Amino acid sequence: MITIEALPAAHGDCLWVEWDDGPHQRRMLIDGGPGSTRSLPVGLAARFARQPEDQREFELVVCSHIDDDHIVGLLPLLTAPPKGLHVCEVWFNALEHTGPWDTLGVRSAERLTQVLHEGRFPWNTDTGGGPIVVPEKGPPTFPLRGLTLTLLSPRYKQLTALRTDWHKKTAVRSERDVLGGSAVPTAFDMRYLRELAARPYEADRTAANGSSIAFLAEHPDGSRVLFAADAHADVLVQSLHRLWHGNGYPVSLVKAPHHGSAHNVSAGLVAAVACGDWLFSTNGGRGHGARTRAGLSTHPTPEAVARILLRNGPAEDDSREPHTTFWFNHLTPSTERYAHPSLATLGLRTEYPKPGTDGIRVTVSEGRVVRGDGD
Template sequence: MNVYVTVYPAKNGDCFLISFSENEQIQKHLLIDCGYTDTVKAYLKNDLSKIGEEGGVLEKMILTHIDADHIQGAIRLLKENNVSKFIEIKEIWHNTFRHLSDKKQISLDKSQKRILDQLIRRGYPVRENEIKGEQEISAEQGTTVGALILQGKYSWNSDFEGNAISTDFHKKITIGENEELVLLSPNKRKLEQLKSFWRDELYRYGVSYDGGNSELYDDAFEMFMSWEKDTSIKQSVKISAEKETFQDLLQKPFKEDTTVTNGSSIAFILKIQEKNLLFLADAHPDLIVQSLKEYKKDGIIKFDLIKVSHHGSFNNISKDLLELVDSPKYLISTNGGRHNHPDKETIAHIINRQTNFHREIYFNYITDNSKYFDRADWKKKYNYSIHYLNQAPYNLSL
């Protein structure tokens, strides 16, 4: 069984197409996140159209969490696919407000509708150094990912009987005879934190939420949650690059990410025959550690590939997590355009551990921090190498 991971140029975001093949003939495909609008325009749509023309389908389209750098491109993709149907999507995983709320439909008064409509019209945030025109943000009711899924009548979270994607509902989902997804995140606790944050923010805007659901809530929730601030805290002690040592990086204390949107990330193990791939989205390490310990009671879990959480943020990795997992291949997706990811501390902790195999660190962009570790003495001492997936076809073969 051959496995190919296409790592698209998604700026500071994520967009991966996983393809399984036997005897050089592609059989199945999974899409994880869609990056930004231009990710879809320049790269993803062309590949999906070709798959569709050849009779292929997407087994799953997994949108890991509500953040513009992961799902904004899905708006462009679904809008166009709803019109031209260039690719069949058998199942979409996407948690939005309807999966966190009561099933009953409710009516909203004029004041509530006006406030929710204002939240929707603000659209997705435009990040620093990004061009608003490239993003083609739709900021009106009915143009969110959730609304477009409904419009296209896709199978939505049906693996979880229409409920939220959650480890408390299902832990394993079968794709085929020899393929399955083992869900690691989110759980009910993380999703409740997301819901509580939304309820508190509604109250701050003058909307009292007491249960129930509506499509207007869905749209406002998706747009608003994409604005949640990144509370990652960098170390206050600054060390100049000239004086910074490898040991300095290892000694900096870990402070876990607390953003509720990242905590709601869909993270999983993808098992394809004898291959095991770990995709961590932007998940919190505390829940990943808990789930991995349930998955395997003791010993290090060796994966064929680990997609590092949150673009290599040090707030999404921990000593406990690194004591549980390892791989000859690590993947970090970012152009460094937001928060200067990946953090040097993350890479240092990954390569510092003793191993009897060679580690390959893959980046889809050349960044200052990827170049920082491209040192012959360190690569020899810590037994690793630096690789880039920044040119077509952007493929990593397993």
């Protein structure tokens, strides 16, 4: 059994993952979300407050890539660790993993690199200190106690692109529209879903997202979760095809790449997996409130939603049986709009945090996905 808590992380990712290993409970943390470099983000701090001090051992802490909505929350975690924290391994691809260190980069990434160089936490020891990367021979596997990880992203090409782009990155955010997609209509029907899905696909080409550490986690009970970070869809598809030699790789749950962006959820990706449960970690994206009022796109985007539903849905237009479930860690206008009755008639079921709360816990047991206890 694998339990995934998508902690409240605004427009970012912070995933607290636990699984059973015989009588033992193991855990890992994937990203820290946005926030302050001096104190834990609210959602992560609250989760640690609920965790007994003698149960704060993490098999793995992953910083998927250098974007601030993934990396910043890890800085206070590792610079001023909560009492009882023990980390067996950290995965993080720094600039030194893309070539010689001779350019400046994102401040948060450089600070994390400095912290890890201090030697308090094992860093990329699974690869002998080298990069966490998919080699040409195909996706490698990494055994944890009670769980097996299969790396899907990045490849060397994406790390090389990151090196080229690194010196351009700063903590200053661009105002350009990086969300992709169009505004969500007031209602959906099958014709409109097909129109959305048929729109030209413009792939994400940002170097930081392309460098994302993404992987499959497989439990002995047969549960399989794809943690896609912000990875490029074509890289994920290439790795999945190396594992399955075609489309339809069985996955219990997919954490949607890049919060459900139209640039990262491609028709090819949704075809590559056979999965009816998708987890979205997002409040809609940076500036989602103003964007919604202005009729602009927010996460998750309509094109991404349409691609998933058409992949999972029956050929006929009038089926009312649910075939896809979206799990959201925030209830905002950007996410709540997908609970529209017109989408329910097209086979979509939506799950949100309990009223007055943020964050959601899902449990995957023998391949079946349900709400976690207490949600």
